Structure formats: C-alpha cells, structure tokens
Amino acid sequence: GSSTDEIADRTSIITAKLKTIYRNTVLPVEKRYKYDYFYESPFLTDVEFDAKPQVMLIGQYSVGKTSFIRYLLGRDFPGQRIGPEPTTDRFTVLINGPEERVIPGNALSVHPDLPFRGLERFGVSFLSRFEGSQMPSSVLRSVTLVDTPGILSGEKQRTNRGYDFTKVVAWFAERADLILLLFDAHKLDISDELKGAIDALKGHEDKIRCILNKADQIDRQQLMRVYGALLWSLGKTMTSPEVARVYVGSFWQEPLKNMDNSELFEMEEKDLMKDLAVLPRQSAVRKINELVKRIRKVKTLAYIIGYLKEQMPTLMGKEKKQAKLIADLPNVFRSILKKYNLAPGDFPDITSFSSKLREVKFAEFKTMQQKQIDALDDVLNKDIPALMEELPSERDSPEALRAKMGAASGGSKGMANVPVPVTAAKYGKQDAHESNPFGYSQEDEDRYWALQDSADRLVGSFEALGPKGGFLSTEKARDVLVKTGLSKDQLRQIWNLSDMDRDGLFDRDEYVVAMFLCDAVIQKGRPIPAELPASVVPPSKRHLIRK
Secondary structure, eight states: OHHHHHHHHHHHHHHHHHHHHIIIIIHHHHHHTTHHHHTTOOOOOHHHHHOOOEEEEEEBTTSSHHHHHHHHHTSOOTTOOOOSSOOOOSEEEEEEOSSOEEEEHHHHHHOTTSSOGGGGGGOHHHHTTEEEEEEOOTTTTTOEEEEOOOBOSSSHHHHHHSSOHHHHHHHHHHHOSEEEEEEESSOOOOOHHHHHHHHTTTTOGGGEEEEEESGGGSOHHHHHHHHHHHHHHHHHHOOOSSOOOEEESOOSSSOOSOGGGHHHHHHHHHHHHHHHHTHHHHHHHHHHHHHHHHHHHHHHHHHHHHHHHHHSOSSSOHHHHHHHHHHTHHHHHHHHHHHHTOOGGGSOOHHHHHHHHHTSOGGGSOOOOHHHHHHHHHIIIIIHHHHHHTSOOTTSOHHHHHHHHSSTTOOOTTOSOOOOOOOSGGGTOOTTTTTOTTOOOTTOTTTOOTTHHHHHHHHHHHHHTOOBTTBBOHHHHHHHHHTTTOOHHHHHHHHHHHOTTOSSOBOHHHHHHHHHHHHHHHTTOOOOOSSOOGGGSOGGGHHHHHO
C-alpha cells in the first residue's frame, strides 16, 4: 500500500541525506588527514549507503552456520558445503539474483553495485577464498547473508589461512546490521582464533547476538550448566558491560532430538526470527549510527594529525622529533584527549597507529582546519538529531508514530519484513490447523483456504517430487505442468498465477494452486482466471497479492 511505500521512501530520503552529509562534510576531512590509510577503511561510496542489511555468521567449525542459513532460506544454495569436518573454508556472501550461480571473489570485489569493493586490499589469497552464492530468494530480497569459515582451535589454522582473518571479520562487522555468534552446546571451548575474531567485533557489541545451537541434544540439567559456562566464557572474552543476548535451541529444519525444552526452544527461535525479520526497518538507524561512529573517529584523527604537525620544527631535526613523538604516543594521545575533551573510545588502536606513523613523514601532514572540525560538530549536533527525528521513537505519540511508520505490517521496495521460517512441526505440533483438526470456517477470512483439503491430499505427491528445503526447482515444477498436456500459453498463465512470490520455484502451497488450476481446465473445462479468487490464495501468500 501507499503507506508502506512511504516507509521505503523515508528510508531512501534519509539515505540520500546521509550521502550528502558524507560527501560534503566528512569525505574532505577524511582525505585531508588520510583516514583510509590510518584506519585501513576505504572512502565510502553510494553503494555502501544503499546496501541491503547484512547478517554475518561466525563460529567454530561444525556449529551449524551453513545449516542455519539453509533453514532460513528454506533450500540449498549454490556452493553449499555441510559436514562435521571444517567444510566452509571460505567467506560466502549470499545474494538475491535471477539465476543460481557461484560468483568468484575477484568479480564480487569489483562489482559496481555490490558493497564489497574494499575487499581487494586483503590480497589474492583472500579473494580466492571469497565467493558469492546467488539465487532467487524472498529472504535475500531483503537481506544479504555472510557465512564465514569455520574456526579451528590452535595455531595451525592461523598460519594456513594466507590472509588476516580477524581483519576481514572486522571489515564485515563494520558493515553488518546483525552479527550472529554460534556456539555448539557440545563443545564450548573458545579457541584463540575465535577470541581474536570476537576482539575484532569491539565497538559493534550492539549488533551481536549469540546462538547456543544443537541444544536439543543434551538434557535440561546439562543445558543449564552449558548455558552458564557460555555466559561465563563470553564475559571473559567480550569486554562490553552489557550481557550478550543468547538464543538457545536447534536452528535447522530437523525435528528436535529431545522434547524436554521444546517450548523454550520454540519461544527462543521466534525471538531470534523476529530480530531478523525487522532488520530492513532498522537499517536507516544502523546507517546513521555507523556514520556517527565514523565521524567521531575522523574528528579525533584530525586533532591527532593536526597536533603532530604543530609539534614539528620548521627546519632542522624533523626526523628526530618524529621518532620522539612516536615513542611518546601514549602521552600525545592523553594531552589531545584532555585538550579537546574527546572520548577514549574514538582514538585509534595505539599499536597499529604507531606502526602506520613510522611509514609517513609528519612534515608532509596537513595542518588542522578548525572550520572543518566545526562542520563535523554541526553534523553531530544538528543534522544527525534532525534525521533521527524523522524516524519512529518510543517518545512519539500514537498519531506521530502512525504518520512515521505507515502501516507497520506491510512493506515494499525491499522494506517488507524478512520472510523467516515458521515451523511448528519441528516442535512436535501440527502446522496445518492449529487447535481445530477440521480446519477453519469460511467466516474466518484470514485463515480459511478453499484448497486446504486438496493441500492435505497432495502432500504425498509433492514430497514424491523431491523438493529441496521445501521448494520444487523450476525444472521439476515445469515438468509436472507439461505432463498435464495443456498448451504452452495456458501453462504460462497458470505459472504466473501460481508462482506468487516470483522466485521461479514452487513451494507446497504454490504447487497446490497450480494443480487446482490445471484440474479446473482439464476436468471442469473452466477458463483460466485473470487473477486468483481471494479464497484460493494461500494464507501464507496473501500479503504478496495485497501489494
């Protein structure tokens, strides 16, 4: 509807304003003080501002990262590797696209419309272990998923990688909207490399959610012990004062091995899925937050570089003075912090910064321009708060909230909630009719489906066709339709009516609709309707038709 268009439009208006702020006020300061060199973070392009929300998964090998992605997508994906040994030895980004294919890392890192252009800095051996998995998917229409290599314990792995794993993780973390840290309820040891990866997430604690996976394979008492041990380990590893949110459960499509905690696991999964579903709505806030973090770092860097330049002698002894300032960097930082009343968290890491300083000549630094700093302060104190005012907040009156949010349930232009899996059957419940075994009456318009009986009857024939992750491939669905003997033109119309989410695949509900339409033409001689009657549209697809 138009109100959901408004939400999408508001996000794109805010994004456009952020681009303007960055281009006009922040970028000139970044260039003047070599932000890209000191922070190893390239200047931002429009693509980064326009990018879909990203979800990154991190964990030791065999914790179920790839199985979790498969569960989320409802199907296998190109280039997928699953197994108990370390199978995912590469960074994989999952993106939406018309055809299924694997895209090599080199191509991804230079693609003008994808936000991966800064990755070439990590070298050829990284790019050879980086790939894209493209496929048509309603989930990937709203978010991009990033699967990371399984982390092993011990030093061996670190030397074998051939690239700086933690730096790559830090690069993705900066751009992620949500970071999922997965742990296996069986093996909780946090290896050195995993600890290094968690350290690389510093400053992004607000995005981290922890998942204690495979928790259905231990009993309740063991689970309490493991949960306690995980919180204790995380407390030692993560320096944030906040306690990390840990979701407990079994995050794949298989039924639970142990039903002791099924109600708890079901509630936990619903909470996690809700976190994922609302990501597109929160992406504007995340973009604002990331830009604020960056501006604060840029401002601090300008003060540091300006101060170092100021200390340099005009003629003699430049090299000596430079070496002295680098050796005395902790005191230099301290005096800048006091002089300009800055936050310690906005300063660069002192070790890597001092090694960067050794490679440059202070005499060539640019002097500090107070006018540029004032412009950055104006952005932080005026422009950003004005943008935040345009976003929904708890302080808004119901009327203001309605005006800002539009119809909160819908969504368009990539603003819809992410369609996450709903699987009561996994928890030992019946999906089909909830509490009434005879289904819903026609009066219950939201939940009544005229084809429910056919759907129950066709379960066997659908399963016999070998759906992958709940979906029939385009080829299998086409073969089924061709066998009906209907003309190509009729089948084209039936396909258009049945493939309601336009992903080129049939799930069970779409298969039922297609079979119903074929039957109506063959058995009853009815014409193919221009659009589906409301009662024939499956309840799971009605939000698509309403749009």
